[in-house]
Amino acid sequence: MDQGIIIAILATAVTAGTPILYAALGEIITERSGTLNLGVEGMMLVGAVSGFMAAYVSGNPWLGFGAAMAAGGAVSLIHAFLTITLRANQVVCGLALTIFGTGFSSYIGKPFVGIPLKETFKPVEIPFLSDIPVIGPIFFNHDPLVYISYLLIILLAFLIYRTRWGLNLRAVGENPAAADSAGISVSITRYQSVFIGGMLAGAGGAYLSLAYAPSWLENMTAGRGWIAVALVIFAMWDPYKALLGSYIFGGVEALGFRLQTMNVTISPFFLKMLPYILTIVVLIIVTRETKTRKVGAPAALGQPYHREDR
């Protein structure tokens, strides 16, 4: 393969990785507070369909993007209410959210299936940066949502590590009882983090339906929400590592596409399996790794917290 093809694959890796990146960043914030939301897939679907509908009706993709975030955030509040206030099982509730999101998005999206979107996000070259050889075409010749995701990583890392809110968020995720006695409201913090996670999952879904493949199809996320959940573990709950992970997955997807067009003898169905197989393999490696290195999940991940229990 010549350099041009490799650069093209890597550039596709960035766009293919972006929806996963948005969702994974959101889930990182959510899990940092000790709440596990397995409904990412469902929230992405709701985001994708709402974003598409809003963009289609208004003719403005930015409005679509905003609507997607609002919709993703809204459905995430169902999870927040059930798991934080009503103390429901987080795993099952996340599954319920995915199942609900799948059905809900197909229901409201039915009239929009297969319609192309007129106004979509178009690539914008960034002056000077896009002229850098290799780096430029890979990272700086994309649509604005990709650039926003770059900024988002920096913003979220700053939020988690350098602000008071981030410190409180991490405290709640590591030891809610300690946070509580230090005067931090565990449930408000968790609500906030779940809501941010929902908005970003919605944004990831919207990237699919507004930029990556501008249209709406039932189940168009095809498991990307679950890959994002796995990616959070890979990223060890760190935004910067999520970037790397997302692009690796994007790269595998891009490679699959590329190989299909290059008359390779592997069946396309096996190429389509690659991201899922990769997820499993990566998950196994990372889990074993974190076990030996003693760094890992927020200590209270998945555990409800309530004070009055004696």
Added chain:
Amino acid sequence: MRLITLEKRMSPIPMAGMVIPVISIALALLAGGVFLALSGKNPLEIYFTLFQSAFGSSYGFSETVVKAIPLALCALGVSLAFRVQLWNIGAEGQFYMGAMAATWVALTYPEGSRWVVLPAMFLAAAMAGGLWGLLPAIPRAFWKVNETITTLMLNYIAIFWVDFLIYGPWKDPNGYNFPLTAPFELGATLPSFGTSRVHYGLILALIAALLVYIILKYTVWGYQLKVVGESQRAAKYAGMSIVKTILLVMLISGALAGIAGMTEVAGITQRLQQGLSPGYGYSAIIIAWLARLNPWAILLVSFLFGGLLSGGFSLQSMGLPAASVYMLQGLILFFILGGEIFNSYRLKWIGGRS
């Protein structure tokens, strides 16, 4: 300022096991109805159509039972895994693997008699489904690798694998290029009751429920499952092997879903084809939870959900996507989850002032 607080309940609500699911379903239907109305549909008409086509005619009724069979088998499998806190959401993939293995037997031995081929298909399906359940169980048991994600990833892999076969090597040469295999010979089909489509898989589902019930209630192994599910530390303390339990449970859980796949290809489609499952494996999760993992309740809830599925198809004629049934299923699960807290807590008004 909090006005309402939750307070521990001293005595459980009488009949909570029945009352809460029933109220939850009612509220879910109500919420779904409000939503349907908001989007300009007539909820009463839709629910009526749903009910009418699921339970209103002997054909509808038999279709409901037909759908309930794979649902029940998958849900029984899922319930075993849930019991030991293994979140197996891979029943869908295990179902497809079972269907695939059964199809392999059917296509490889087209001349065989029913008495040989069907048991062979059954075994192959149980083994393939079991293997698909065991695969994520191994990293889970030894390194605590999150099984929710791995089982789900395996669903996609299984479906692509089946797609590969029915678009490729197993494609029916006389099938006008449709993604399906050649129809099975008579020896590879499950007989039905009378002229209906209700096949003998029903008996398998009933036997499976009975076996699960006996295992849980009367056997030492069932007791071990209970202990492992309640507290792994206690199980280790009592000398039980967590690893062995995880592997075995996931094997059986997968095998049950695999058997469901076999009954579907041998009893209904009589060939392997695309979109074999309308999401049985996912509905099974909700059924298991709704039934509180009780095998008899699983049979009942599967029947109701079978109705939801078979009725769901009739909704398509009203311009609703079949998948919108999942919206309703999701809502039901939300209300069940939200309602569960009232088993152990009650709301208490604490007033607005200090």
Added chain:
Amino acid sequence: MGINDILVEMKGITKAFPGVLANDQVNLTVRAGEIHALLGENGAGKSTLMSILTGLYRYDQGELAVHGKKVNFNSPRDAIAEGIGMVHQHFKLVSTFTVTENVAMGSDSWGAILKLDQIEKKLAAFSMEYGLQIDPKAKVWQLSIGEQQRVEIVKLLFRGADILILDEPTAVLTPQEANDLYIVLRKMADEGKGVIVITHKMQEVIEHADMVTVMRGGKSVATVPKDYTDETELARLMVGRELDLVHKIETGAPGEVILQLQEITAVSDRGHKALKDVNLIVRAGEIMGIAGVAGNGQRELAEVITGLRPISAGQITINKVDMTNRQPLDIIKAGVAHIPEDRHNTGLVPNLDAYENILLKHYLDKDFRKGPFILWSALSQYTQTLINKFDIKLSVPEAPVKAMSGGNLQKLLLAREISMEPNLIIAVYPVRGLDIGAIQAVRGLLMEARREGKGVLLISEELDELFLLADRLAVLHEGELMGVLEVEKTDIEEVGLMMAGKKGVKGCA
């Protein structure tokens, strides 16, 4: 705030939980400049009362005034704002955070963006001033328990607390460290702060407190100046009846070696060495006590013997058979009973009923199974026998055992373990959290086991208990055995020094 001003005034405080009246008309007055001991048994209502004062619970009835202002806190935040701070028994620290981060969290006096280095500097200066040396940059999990306690105190002072509550602060300290702590507390009192110490140790009250409030059964039964009371009176107030402070009643008659540990080394969950070259022998008919501050390898020691934790070096022999790194089931079959530290989730399964909890150690017994099936009738008969014999109080055996009281739970656990006819009993903190009646019952059962010729390994944090029950004592410090002592020939002073890391004069006895 001047000395003797009233800081906290609680009048007729009442708090009910479903089914329990946790606080019933409680009165408590704390003044600036005093160390006020809150004395009472487990379940007397001390924790609930303090949770009300720290804003975790709201009271139902009564009056609470802090600094002369009537309050009923909605959250810990409100309590912190009124200058109330508490050091809980289980420290409320985030172990992956640095000391500074722990101090900074939850506080909004720093602005939205963290400037940790600024806080660090202030904190360093502040802790110097109080003579409470801590490294602001250290991660909490790297600190010893004593240091963590210091962090908790500094955290409260730094956030401006002038009412300090400490819950059983000496439970995790060596006797010498406990003395140092009281020096610090006295210094704070002298500066005009109010210090409340929750404890059940009467000796400590007599030595260090100014005022004592005794609680019993959710009520405050007396408030007396320390100088006008003594241990006997406090004990009577606490228990509600005359209590003869028990002295050693009997000793064992050591026989053959049952358990032998040779050069045992094992790794903790965190990956560092939890046990280092431990040599230990337990004989039939003796109680071997293990003393030491909690977290010095006690849990790992019990787990290693019962097969729950592998050892990386050494040899374990039980009844002359090599049992090194065998499975828990093999150890159970070899006749080792285990009363684990965590009775609620390890020794028992809270959501299962009494029968099923008895079955936990009998599910493979021929008496209770036939092929793959459980013989429920035989099991229920056996369970009934145990319930009667050990005088276990429960509503019905079919109810989940989580509804039972702590004492009865522990009796159920002991009944199962002792009735297995073991040769060796490993008992880890067997009386922790129990009331005096249950404590006496549990101790009686252990002594009876010794009389029957069983070997007992008793891990305890209460030196009084070890001196009362044990024949020999071994002291654990940072995973090492500091030495083995004959109880008759040593005293608390010597054991205390060994708990702090001083090797014993005698080698391995």
